[in-house]
Amino acid sequence: MTTENLISEIRKKQSFLCVGLDVDLDKIPEFLLKEEDPIFSFNKAIIDATHPYAVAYKPNTAFYEAYGLKGWKSLEKTIKYLNENYPQIFTIADAKRGDIGNTSSRYAKAFFKDLGFDSVTVAPYMGKDSIEPFLAFENKHTILLALTSNGGAFDFQTKLTGEEELYKLVLKTSKEWSNSENLMYVVGATKAEYFAEIRKIIPNSFILVPGIGAQGGNLKEVCKYGLTDNVGLLVNSSRGIIYASNNTDFAEAAAVEAKNIQLEMKAILDGVR
Amino acid sequence: MTTENLISEIRKKQSFLCVGLDVDLDKIPEFLLKEEDPIFSFNKAIIDATHPYAVAYKPNTAFYEAYGLKGWKSLEKTIKYLNENYPQIFTIADAKRGDIGNTSSRYAKAFFKDLGFDSVTVAPYMGKDSIEPFLAFENKHTILLALTSNGGAFDFQTKLTGEEELYKLVLKTSKEWSNSENLMYVVGATKAEYFAEIRKIIPNSFILVPGIGAQGGNLKEVCKYGLTDNVGLLVNSSRGIIYASNNTDFAEAAAVEAKNIQLEMKAILDGVR
Numbered sequence: 394m395t396t397e398n399l400i401s402e403i404r405k406k407q408s409f410l411c412v413g414l415d416v417d418l419d420k421i422p423e424f425l426l427k428e429e430d431p432i433f434s435f436n437k438a439i440i441d442a443t444h445p446y447a448v449a450y451k452p453n454t455a456f457y458e459a460y461g462l463k464g465w466k467s468l469e470k471t472i473k474y475l476n477e478n479y480p481q482i483f484t485i486a487d488a489k490r491g492d493i494g495n496t497s498s499r500y501a502k503a504f505f506k507d508l509g510f511d512s513v514t515v516a517p518y519m520g521k522d523s524i525e526p527f528l529a530f531e532n533k534h535t536i537l538l539a540l541t542s543n544g545g546a547f548d549f550q551t552k553l554t555g556e557e558e559l560y561k562l563v564l565k566t567s568k569e570w571s572n573s574e575n576l577m578y579v580v581g582a583t584k585a586e587y588f589a590e591i592r593k594i595i596p597n598s599f600i601l602v603p604g605i606g607a608q609g610g611n612l613k614e615v616c617k618y619g620l621t622d623n624v625g626l627l628v629n630s631s632r633g634i635i636y637a638s639n640n641t642d643f644a645e646a647a648a649v650e651a652k653n654i655q656l657e658m659k660a661i662l663d664g665v666r
Numbered sequence: 667m668t669t670e671n672l673i674s675e676i677r678k679k680q681s682f683l684c685v686g687l688d689v690d691l692d693k694i695p696e697f698l699l700k701e702e703d704p705i706f707s708f709n710k711a712i713i714d715a716t717h718p719y720a721v722a723y724k725p726n727t728a729f730y731e732a733y734g735l736k737g738w739k740s741l742e743k744t745i746k747y748l749n750e751n752y753p754q755i756f757t758i759a760d761a762k763r764g765d766i767g768n769t770s771s772r773y774a775k776a777f778f779k780d781l782g783f784d785s786v787t788v789a790p791y792m793g794k795d796s797i798e799p800f801l802a803f804e805n806k807h808t809i810l811l812a813l814t815s816n817g818g819a820f821d822f823q824t825k826l827t828g829e830e831e832l833y834k835l836v837l838k839t840s841k842e843w844s845n846s847e848n849l850m851y852v853v854g855a856t857k858a859e860y861f862a863e864i865r866k867i868i869p870n871s872f873i874l875v876p877g878i879g880a881q882g883g884n885l886k887e888v889c890k891y892g893l894t895d896n897v898g899l900l901v902n903s904s905r906g907i908i909y910a911s912n913n914t915d916f917a918e919a920a921a922v923e924a925k926n927i928q929l930e931m932k933a934i935l936d937g938v939r
Contacts, residue, residue, distance in 0.1 A: 453769055456769070458776040459773070459776045459780070461780050462739055487765075489765055490728070492760075493815065493816040494816065496688070497728070499729055500731065503728070507732070516764060516792075518789050518823065519816060519819065520816070520817070520821030520823070522818040541766070541792050542766065543767065543792060543795050544794070544795050545793020546793060547793065548839055549790060549793055549832065549835065550791065550793070552828070552835065554822075554826060554832065562822065562825065563822065608766075
């Protein structure tokens with residue numbers, strides 16, 4: 394998917410909501426456990442109910458790998474279902490991969506070509522040659538961790554390297570890589586006060602923002618400095634939407650939560666104009 | 667597996683060789699492609715032939731994920747085969763994972779409990795709460811990327827943070843984490859000249875050393891400053907061993923390569939005494 398397609402979907406839906414499909418069999422409605430593939434059944438229902446309000450879905454691979462072969466199968470079915478039924482929706486494999494070049498190429502192939510995701514999250518620690526194999530794919534997007542939503546972000550990411558924090562060095566350095574126009578970045582909603590500084594370095598890039606809802610980030614604060622002329626934000630909510638109810642009404646309850654966020658987003662977009 | 671078990675196996679075999687099982691269907695002998703599970707057949711033959719000379723095996727997960735469900739199944743069969751037939755051998759899931767706490771817990775469960783690996787490699791960028799879920803597992807080992815073998819290591823890892831390079835900050839900081847006695851570290855063989863400095867910070871920890879062979883690192887150089895009283899090194903070779911031949915003699919050829927390295931290791935260990 395091109396960035397233009399993503400922007401057009403955002404404009405159409407007046408939403409920059411990403412729904413995180415972090416499925417935990419201990420948290421989904423019990424009656425689904427009787428299904429042949431409870432994870433996929435859950436995802437399908439959540440997607441069908443929330444797609445009018447969301448422009449992106451983001452399964453975190455850890456939740457699927459935790460169920461071994463069965464989990465990997467559920468992931469395959471979920472991305473296939475999305476691509477077949479909602480091709481205009483942006484898909485993110487939240488995998489946080491990164492390895493030496495010939496190995497990163499394998500990950501890129503797995504997520505972009507075989508599974509068919511539009512994007513994948515990657516970790517910057519191993520540098521340029523660990524990320525460029527992802528950037529080489531046309532109309533695919535590589536989402537680089539910059540400043541993450543968790544407390545551990547302060548261990549290394551905010552440490553001064555020379556005159557600037559490590560995450561700023563990551564932002565600046567990555568702009569020089571081949572096909573860097575295919576880069577997006579992860580910045581946690583819990584770090585809203587950093588967005589002004591970040592936008593000085595990457596004024597136009599899309600930023601994937603986890604951490605609203607369960608993790609405590611605030612949408613308005615993020616938008617204050619994060620929004621660009623092309624919106625430039627994908628704000629993710631996982632647990633707050635997908636576990637809104639664990640009864641038979643779980644999908645409707647998820648839709649209500651997604652719609653509430655979408656309405657809040659629409660109000661913000663209206664206000665910016 | 668306890669660290670003591672690993673050390674005892676190293677002493678017994680006079681080897682600290684780790685064989686990287688990075689299986690690429692384009693590189694394995696063609697006749698194996700007729701098998702039901704060519705990746706597993708390849709791994710089984712390599713393991714059976716090289717195990718007298720190796721104390722560890724390290725499949726890199728990227729090579730398995732690149733084949734989707736089939737690849738994941740081959741990985742499951744490989745680790746099961748190792749645990750059932752060579753339980754004294756240390757196993758490493760080279761996965762380079764790392765995510766926020768509740769997500770890292772899922773990865774830890776997947777690799778330690780479900781798959782049954784002794785250890786997993788992790789990336790430090792997201793800090794303490796992304797790694798501690800791995801460290802919580804008893805008799806399991808978490809191998810933290812410190813200074814990697816690739817060129818991209820110089821993009822961020824060697825940048826000065828305050829008065830020391832980022833990789834040194836990673837080493838020092840990680841020593842303060844809960845259950846840090848379960849930590850090992852990755853330092854590339856191509857960075858042999860850094861080992862003296864690194865041993866000042868982690869005098870006793872095991873270091874997993876990729877990068878000899880195809881990547882150009884030198885075993886003697888690494889050992890000069892890397893060896894400890896308990897050996898403290900696992901030196902990995904992947905392509906140099908597993909692709910020594912791509913004919914019917916591939917397993918024997920791999921064994922010859924592995925034995926050559928083991929003999930070199932024995933000579934070094936003899937020389938240290």
